[in-house]
């Protein structure tokens with residue numbers, strides 16, 4: 001299998017090369033040149049396997065240039081080394097008949113980003129070795145809060161790598177910020193920018209694709225790569241948990257193989273829900289992909305009208321990891337839905353960068369409405385969903401998961417569709433204790449995040465993740481903050 005750029009399909013490279021490069025030089029994203037299939041027999045077989053084994057099976061279909069041993073080593077280092085708090089890596093909890101919450105936040109940073117970022121460093125260092133590159137790989141990350149910390153944890157002290165993270169100064173939760181500025185490791189750097197996530201992402205993309213920068217670094221024996229979900233090595237691991245969820249529901253007898261499910265995903269950069277689309281294309285019978293947004297509802301409008309328009313007010317919400325107006329991975333979906341028309345993708349993305357807007361063809365619009373349903377939650381609706389879910393089921397959810405549950409509730413009310421559903425739960429409520437407590441009606445003025453966590457524990461009985469509790473005793477290491485125009489000089493400074 002080869003990987004091609006969404007903006008130039010004549011470019012064909014191995015998965016190892018795609019993972020090392022992150023993004024294509026033409027600004028496009030790498031996608032597999034064919035999407036592998038899963039048979040019903042395979043799905044039944046996967047149900048009897050552990051999570052790492054299921055991951056091995058899925059990777060072997062996408063990373064065809066890796067040896068079975070290489071895949072096995074990556075998978076075991078990521079998922080069987082004790083860094084996840086549950087043995088199963090992910091947990092499926094049925095809170096109401098047919099309503100399954102897919103908990104993806106049992107990793108070391110308590111967000112679903114760990115599912116991919118615990119394995120990406122292993123995939124990347126293996127890829128570097130395979131491609132014979134002798135340069136040091138510098139990972140540049142723009143984060144809306146969770147990717148940064150998950151990437152820092154994944155790459156800290158990984159041989160032959162270093163990692164630099166940019167986050168929006170006022171766009172992450174207090175707990176997320178603490179997690180990043182106290183990061184340990186000899187090869188890490190963290191810097192705030194005066195701007196929002198889109199500014200950080202645009203800045204990083206620009207640095208990546210600037211040939212002058214590449215040359216300067218090359219002289220120093222350094223090359224850039226990406227840990228954002230524009231990297232195929234981030235997406236492949238996310239396909240695994242949708243396949244795994246379906247196989248598990250079959251194994252537990254909750255559905256029969258071949259039965260349809262719906263999947264509902266709280267969406268920002270469109271990586272997580274795109275992974276569900278790949279799972280569907282592989283043969284997992286997903287009826288509707290339900291795309292849930294917060295007040296930054298650019299995707300809701302797009303999926304309903306076919307017009308993508310980022311010229312709108314940007315909101316800072318209680319689900320900060322979804323405060324995004326440019327959803328990078330949408331480009332991959334549109335590439336597939338356009339019949340791999342690279343010229344077309346180049347044109348609409350040039351429209352987007354010139355005018356902040358594009359409109360897709362009628363053919364794509366009708367495909368979108370077959371595949372997707374879309375909705376959003378306001379801040380009030382998100383808080384109400386946290387409170388209702390707690391009252392009804394005694395189950396505590398974070399604000400991102402609440403956006404998904406809220407949109408799912410609206411979907412079932414509007415359509416009456418009671419197909420069993422998997423709802424992606426993307427963060428531990430302890431990452432956002434202030435918003436969760438407020439939603440649950442607790443108006444106490446707590447001293448800090450740790451008092452809040454204790455209060456939330458008393459209320460919910462949910463165990464406080466050890467990784468968050470331990471932040472209390474850690475000293476801040478990274479306090480630098482720069483203008484968005486100064487990101488490149490910050491990179492050079494951090495590389496010294």
Ligand SMILES: *Cc1c(COP(=O)(O)O)cnc(C)c1O
Pocket residue numbers: 111112113146147229266267268269270271272273321322400401426427
């Ligand atoms: C990153 C993130 C999201 C959004 O995922 P995308 O892949 O960017 O769509 C949702 N919730 C949480 C908690 C996240 O960290």
